[in-house]
Amino acid sequence: MTEPQPPRLLDRVRDTLRLKHMSLKTEKSYVYYIKEFILFHNKRHPREMGVEEIRAYLSHLAINKNVAASTQNVARNALLFLYKEVLQIALPFIDGIQPAKRPQRLPVVFTREEVQAILANLKGVHHLMASLLYGSGLRLTECLNLRVKDIDFGYQQIVIRDGKGHKDRITTLPKLTIEGLKLQLENARYLHQQDLAQGYGVVYLPYALEQKYPHANREWAWQFVFPANNRSKDPRSGIVRRHHIYPDSLQRAVKTAIRQAGITKHASCHTFRHSFATHLLEDGYDIRTVQELLGHKDVRTTMIYTHVLNRGGRGVRSPLDFQ
Template identity: 60%
Template sequence: MDSLPQTSPKPTGKKLLDVVRDTIRRKHYSIRTEEAYVNWIRRFILFHGKRHPKDMGAAEVEAFLTHLATEGHVSASTQNQAFSALLFLYRKVLHRELDAPVHALRAKESRHIPAVLTREEVRQVIAQLSGVYQLQARLLYGSGLRLLECLRLRVKDIDFQRRAITVRDTKGNEDRITMLPDSVIEPLKEHLQRVRRLHEEDLAKGYGSVYLPDALDRKYPNASREWIWQYVFPSDRLSTDPRSGVVRRHHLDESGLQKAVRAAARAAGINKRVTCHTFRHSFATHLLENGYDIRTVQELLGHKNVKTTMIYTHVLQRGGLAVRSPLDC
């Protein structure tokens, strides 16, 4: 936004939001984090009449966060993201601490029980999908992957012999290993054969590189064109990287599978709100129903705290499976 404040405390001739972007990229944050942080910082500045953040402090941050909770009705996680963005601004861009603790009115944390499909409902939804979308849905359910974890899989992350998937760039920024379902192995191998042909065609045309984090790109300058680093689910078209300007093939956009899953649930007649994440919820719940212990499920899901995984025990305890209604006694 052209009219927002310019520069950081050390004059650079750049607008503040450009300095924020540069700092985020130097620290190798994801493009999604960059977009979110820049958006929150822009909103913070506009909320306070385009005052420069160096002329504001904890009181203004507190007022903004309170506004988000009381007027914006944002979730606790959204408010926390906004706070993280502002802390990044002050600590990493402006190189100063806030002048006092922030005591904003906190958004109320939600305590929703996740929607879970039965095994039969999972089969019905997946049966309505086809091609690459069906393969992705089978991985979401069969391996407990988040949507972006699935889309960001690279060829080297699939171990057919060990029947394992290494999940990288996770929500908690820690790698984990989960299972590769036997029933997915052959369809996935066939899919990768098609992907490899596509990659070879790209190489022949002078393309064929894939995004790598900056540290890896510098350490292994030729790795971006190697087969093992390619995305398992590449986009059907080349695109220009918004940061580097390099033309390359990114992974598929998440909106495609999201729309396909919603349509599949409607076609299957499922009277529940079904999203891609519902497969992950169902994965965890069905493992617990099969007698696997909570710690095993926690590890497969990549939860740092077992309390996060415990939500699925509440799913198990609700309804007629765990408690017999007095009407039926």
């Protein structure tokens, strides 16, 4: 009887990432850069390589491929994860890396009039989701991952679970979205009841909650606020279930609405979040309050929006206007 083959390296990487509860997006990125690292060094096994090879690859990304600083950081984190968590090899500090250039950019911000013009060109669920991005300062993934239990109409707030940095926070629920949200929940409940009647109705639960609460994945409270129109197969487990709306759907709708509104700014869904913070500061809210609503770990991250307020035409009177 032949002995089973040990798992391939990239399969071990995937298994370890899932044990660490990393997102599917992170899993795909890490596997991609680990594979690229191996190919860059002519398919040598990572055990045969070390700091020098990592330094060479990361410098190659910056010099030859001209990647963004954030991309280089993802590749670096992927390789550190490979050695520390998968191969369990302790690496010394990696210095001497040619860093990718990190541009100093201010966030793009919509005016209040531009926000209204964009929303006027959105309909249905896309209008509601974009309203939450702006009215509550949500990231796109935070909006998509909202569960029924996270909406608190009584206290008029939204609980963001496991946001960026695996942190929970509370943000405001705009009054103008309440009627639309209640209607959306009615539609989502109808889909859920249909799924249950057809033998489905199980929703993905993060971490080990499925083991801790074995029946929670069928409960209404755990369903997504913005479920997809169709059921699909989970790429990890193979289970057929209804996930949330695909992010591209809202991204395309917002891009189209921006163009229809005649706005030429290089903007996206995330611009609504920048606008939320800037407009709150304009209205006189304390920066610490804005920091908590956004979920920033460091207030210096939130401070970037004060630069938006104080620079350029907003903070300086042109000499031409003195004529």
